[in-house]
Amino acid sequence: MSSGTKRIEANWLKEADTRTVMEALGAGARFVGGVVRNELMGEPVSDIDIAIAETPERAQALLEAKGIKVVPTGIEHGTITAVMPSRHYEITTLRVDVKTDGRRAEVEFTEDWVEDAKRRDFTINALYADADGTVHDPLGTGLDDIRMRRVRFIGDANQRIAEDYLRVLRFFRFHAWYGKGEPDADGLKACAEARENLRQLSGERVSVELLKIAAADEAGSAFRQMAAAGILSVVLPEASRLDRFENLVEIERDQLFTCDPLLRLASMFDLDKAGVEALAARLRLSNRERARIAAMLTDQTKIVAYLSIREVRKALYLIGVQCFKDRVMLGWAADRKGHNTFQWRALLAMADSWQRPDFPLTGQMVKAAGVPEGPEIGRVSREVEEWWVDADFTDDEFSIIERLKAVVQATVY
Structure with a gap:
């Protein structure tokens, strides 16, 4: 030794x-x-x-x-x-x-x-x-x-990879975290040649490595290298937005934000609900991870840098803090103008300080207004709630009751 x-x-x-x-x-x-x-x-x-x-x-x-x-x-x-x-x-x-x-x-x-x-x-x-x-x-x-700061396989790279194909992804992960300069040429060649074997790996093992790569400061370079070697198309064919991903990594680094690997990974995709379901099933993501990715990618709420305070409050109430902040970060990463940093940061700050208001209308109040027991109570309550949200969560009880009466008179009797 x-x-x-x-x-x-x-x-x-x-x-x-x-x-x-x-x-x-x-x-x-x-x-x-x-x-x-x-x-x-x-x-x-x-x-x-x-x-x-x-x-x-x-x-x-x-x-x-x-x-x-x-x-x-x-x-x-x-x-x-x-x-x-x-x-x-x-x-x-x-x-x-x-x-x-x-x-x-x-x-x-x-x-x-x-x-x-x-x-x-x-x-x-x-x-x-x-x-x-x-x-x-x-x-x-x-x-x-x-x-x-050189990441090299021990002995013959092809043999090391044949022992465990996950080492292909680990090669890029370790270089992103600890390497300097270009990846080792022999290792890169061996990884590219073994890429099809990655299909044999379980979804859990693949997703764990992808999230670890995504968490690295040099994650953008790592995924570009994986794409160039034909590896990304095997393990993550949905990754069509590497540009947005790289921008997000840069934003988190420049703004000293805590790294969010799942958000970073999701920023690579443009998927509908069915696409998210297929991705989550293949990578064996948890229910919470699947739901979060689906929310941020499929939500249609208007999120732009110039939202008014009133619009921010409404969006937060309708989609929740987590989805709102995810949508803000994706919007920021897609913002090509480069001069809206203050506005995007302000939206995040408002989300962090926001407290969800309690809808003051109760089922008993709706019932007292003459609405019969059953699904009508829920429908009328939702109608009034929509108005209340549009009214910027007014605490004027008289106005709320008047709106309730109007809804009941127009839709119940």
Whole structure:
């Protein structure tokens, strides 16, 4: 194993729970993958994954001997999870793939760190670190690629992709998040050649990767590269509005807005309700995700930068805050003039401060006006509500009652 003098210093290394887990596992355990990569690149660290030369059963016994709760989350593939008060630690036994079909792998456990590194996807993910932060680069290429911010497959790119076709999308995701310059040529070529195999993947796995790509600062370039390689037409043939998507990414970045991956993804589409249903079914989106995309793409409410305050209140009441803000962002991203930033921001601010008014008319009031029990009460109430909304939510009770009387006299008697 190639081991240099590179050492990382990080708060997560010093956390009491981290030290407790590593001490329980012993010298045969090392941090691995994203936690090492991100620390070396100066990126935020969230999950802490650990690799160990012991079998999963032995690792579990070591942890439980120290009173640490263990969940066998994927023990057949060598993975257990140590549950600590501050965070969970995923611990996986070193392994090699003995059989793959592009979607899943059969593994055997090993004690060889080099063999474990070889089965990983990219060189920047094949780095390990001891409990004291000493970095190990078994393949001798990861640290250089970290320094160059270069995303490369380990060994033969075609072989790595054949082991799991999702690595095609991961290639673009990792380059968008961590890469610099143009994507690795060999990797790009291998991804393009394997694009049809993406049809074998489950919708859930594809949608998760697409949303992660969409969340990157360089998402616009990533999706353009995927389109040029013929990959986007395979996984997302509905993506006809990359221009609007790129504008939205730029707006969120320039205005320091929190990234909204689902909104970004939806901005690529011009779909009717049936189109959204088909997309959601294929990508196995949740009911909430499907409903939100359908609302923002099919709603016909007029949303423009120059809406009056009265028009804003009406739109918010009719379509709700979430749909209104989504429509504003899509309208902003489609705005070619480039000088309406203040107006678009003002619409978002009004939405954030808006409080939905309560319709003052009750069913009892409608009934007292002479409307019989049944569906007529709901119909008359909706008629008056439409007027009340158009009247900018007047709180004049006399005017509301007069309108109720007029509706009853004209449509009930």
